[in-house]
Amino acid sequence: MKMQLGNFPVTWFQPKKGNEKEYTVVIYHGWGGSGQSFYEMAGETVEEGFNTIVPELIYHDTRSPLENPFDKKTMQKYFWETIFNSINEFEDFINACKLDKKKLILVGSSMGGFIACGIHAAHPEIAGSVCVNGSGSFLYTEKLFRKMDNRDFLSGADVELFKKYDPIGKVRSESPVLLIHGDNDTIVPIEGQKHFYDYLLQTDENNRVTFKIHNNVNHKFTSEMVNEVIQWIKKIG
Template sequence: MTDYLKSNFIVEEKIRIQEISAIIFKPREVKGPIPTVVFYHGWSSNKELQRLRGFILSSVGYQVVIPDAIYHGERNRLNDYGWNMAKQYFWDVIFRNLEEFNIIVREIVSKYNADSKRIAVMGNSMGGFTAGGIFTHNEYVKTLIVLNGSCGWENFNENIEEPIDKELVEKYDIIEKKVTDMNPMNHLNLLKNRPILLMHGDSDNVVPIGSQKYFYDKLNPLYEDKEKIKFIEYTDLNHFVTTNMMEESINWLGRYL
């Protein structure tokens, strides 16, 4: 099939950062260090399926890097992405993304002209969990945008908890401790007054809106400047990214990146 997602004004390149496969978009005529968005895909997705979003963000002046997560894309894909596999690997993927983020940033700053003082992180679904964790634990990241994800990790786990296979109990004990330790909800002091945009459908049946709303309701009172934190609920919207969400993202980046 012919690929029509091309432009004389946007450069798209597949890159590899150590073992991390990624796609990078940037405006062709860019000069000097460029503000850069690292965008994380969701469970069962991959970098190629996010190309349109990278293209849209790059078309308004940003460099966009979309990495494949482990077990996705070019990185040892799973045979299926059903619930049983998600129970085993979902948090493994998120924590590996967190570990790899600074590797990605060092590479794009040294080799791809990213402005080290103008880095944003953004993600959809599982990528939104990732983005929230990265932003919490990396103070230099300027802004966070989460689409249909959650920054209330423990609250999310509590609300989707199902019986665990006996052989996974020990692994889950380790994961639960790590979730508690890294959960953005448990580090609100690292987040207050930093620019955060959260967007979510109120009918999302994959990542229910409740855990994200819980996080927002706890964090919002800590902000002196309420313009820097925004939570948009989309009525009757399930687990989808809309044109309106992309427009809000562009406006937010224009203000805070």
């Protein structure tokens, strides 16, 4: 069901009565995508009894969408701005949706994976997060992006901005994290995901962090990945 909650347009999927679980899943889509592309997955999580919300993100869907999101300069200008904005507005978002952080599981694909990692780092009480073909190592991954595009190095001000949001350096949550990535990803390098995984392992005394690499897979959220996410969520809820 599409609805407007405060300033946030969302699509909310509710399980059948008698099949409700206490956890809510929030799914964040990727750059240039839309919430609608994850309705099928939301249908699977709601079938398992989880309330599931697919929010619209700034510069997508009805929230000031960009005319040509895949233009290089447009991506470079708005990609991180979308991520940082989504992190900034999260507190207002959960208040508008009347959600309990401790009963919340975040799932993100590509850019949405960055968002899920960034929100989890800022709100460690969240029950768990999933990052598919994204990265929780912001500054490190931006350096990889710039190297791929033959762009200039980051300025000192840019570095400070990234550090403000970067999960690297934040207090690590004790709740579980699932990282999934295709080893042939040519859009978001797997090295950024590996860098984040290594960081999380530093204090992972309870084997709460899982990293699954899919061989011969490019930047794609495959059906096998979806199934892994569903099974992982079921273990939490």
